[in-house]
Amino acid sequence: MALMNENYQRLPGSYLFSEIARRINQFKSENPNADIIRLGIGDVTRPLPPAVTEAMKKAVDEMGKAETFRGYGPEQGYDFLIEKIIENDYRPRGVDLSLDEVYVSDGAKSDTANFQEIFGIGNIMAVTDPVYPVYVDSNVMAGRTGNFNGEKGQYESIIYLPCTEENGMKPSLPTTHVDMIYLCFPNNPTGMTLTKEELKEWVDYARENKSIILYDSAYEAFIREEGVPRTIFEIEGAREVAVEFRSFSKTAGFTGTRCAYTVVPKEVMVYDSEGKAHSLNKLWLRRQTTKFNGVSYPVQAAAAAIYTPEGKQQVKETIDYYMENARIIREGLTEAGYEVFGGINAPYIWMKTPKNMGSWEFFDKLMKEANVVGTPGAGFGANGEGYFRLTAFGTRENTVKAIERIKTKMES
Ligand code: PLP
Known part of the structure; x- marks a missing residue:
């Protein structure tokens, strides 16, 4: 009988992003026409630079x-x-x-x-x-x-x-x-x-x-x-x-x-x-x-x-693009009355959930009311509870649309 490495039993049941995917899939199956914008997982959307x-x-x-x-x-x-x-x-x-x-x-x-x-x-x-x-x-x-x-x-x-x-x-x-x-x-x-x-x-x-x-x-x-x-x-x-x-x-x-x-x-x-x-x-x-x-x-x-000189220039353009998204998110959320951290020297915006709402509760509400997906802070540790992460790695169009929806469809 092969024994397992029992340390694995100490790990939580699922990786954070699998749980997010599960909730999105369930929402989509119940709302097939919803136009969901994902500002959750930290993957990028811009292609590799041509020099690369x-x-x-x-x-x-x-x-x-x-x-x-x-x-x-x-x-x-x-x-x-x-x-x-x-x-x-x-x-x-x-x-x-x-x-x-x-x-x-x-x-x-x-x-x-x-x-x-x-x-x-x-x-x-x-x-x-x-x-x-x-x-x-x-x-x-x-x-x-x-x-x-x-x-x-x-x-x-x-x-x-x-x-x-x-x-x-x-x-x-x-x-x-x-x-x-x-x-x-x-x-x-x-x-x-x-x-x-x-x-x-x-x-x-x-x-x-x-x-x-x-x-x-x-x-x-x-x-x-x-x-x-x-x-x-x-x-x-x-x-x-x-x-x-x-x-x-x-x-x-x-x-x-x-x-x-x-x-x-x-x-x-x-x-x-x-x-x-x-x-x-x-x-x-x-x-x-x-x-x-x-x-x-x-x-x-x-x-x-x-x-290379071209590579450096192209990378700079991509980073500028994401950091403009970060600015849009940061300023948009601030205008909408949310308290935000980050987004100035990083592609992540860490927002406080309104009215001490739990971060998974806010995840569900944001997905349901604005069709926007982010990452619940609790997934990053106990002190992440009460916070929510949005990323600047989306397309400009989706970023602008997501913030517009948060402003108009959610009460902060
Ligand atoms: N370190 C941090 C803090 C990250 O957020 C990530 C990816 O999200 C990584 C490392 C992983 O980077 P890589 O794609 O090089 O494995």
Whole structure:
């Protein structure tokens, strides 16, 4: 009899987006003519930039010719892409990285989920609440957490750092020791950012406590304001304590193409039970070379095209398009009397539900009355209750229409 990994029994029954899909399907079957606008799931709607598709086609042609065919590539990614990443995403920020500190992958979801496996199972982890669910669920699967406490809506033995209206959606430092800290800025779901000074407090905490910050900056490209750190490595000392996850998914429409990268500086150390230091970079290399065979050559060639002058211009246009949607949503909701967060340096708008309405209740009401679908805050954690997430990744037409409907068909 094959036994299961019983940690999986601790997970909630269904992934948030499956429950949303179930409710939409039920509504559609009862209201077949309803014109539903989806501003819920965080997928993009703009196509890949032309510079990207051209580079991908060229690379595909190379793969079809004996002289230019490529088989397995380096597990960590091709140097031609890593060089571009360092040159464009880090050097202008005063951050110098070596080629072997950047690991190209097929997604920030897999990287943020997989990274925990190189840490000891007894480590104490901290997450913000609300949170991108992958950090929590991957640690649950690994057995690093206790059981789910249904009443609290939280797992035992995870330290939750509430992000609420009271603290402006900015988490406070933990009051007890933690070893692994997941931070995501610009944040999904709240759309909020930290200043350099605020982020420095986290780096200082991690240095004092020999903790490691797992910093997800999948939405870095959406930062508009000066003074908001573009990478955690802009912060003094971060190279000793932080790992950074980035993705081309939202930056350049790669959600269906799959390419991302993770930066693991050589200074970051983890310790064995005798207190001896080990390089996290070396452990991640060992893990990746064992379990991952790299991202396909055409996809990496496509990702490198983002950094050409045309690629940069085209990516900028796409991001401007989404950020104009964000402005429309943010200002529209504010005019309609809702309280909103985010949407300035991020493609997410986090709104407070009216009259303390539960977030699933608001989901149903919005779908029924305005035929607009968003994401209930409760799906991101106990402190997401009473909030609702809308995304700027829709088409302009749908975004304008959705806000118009919220203004005219809903009372806030
Ligand atoms: N990290 C955050 C915070 C996200 O919101 C998402 C996607 O929604 C990801 C990572 C996943 O990115 P990828 O498409 O690269 O797997």
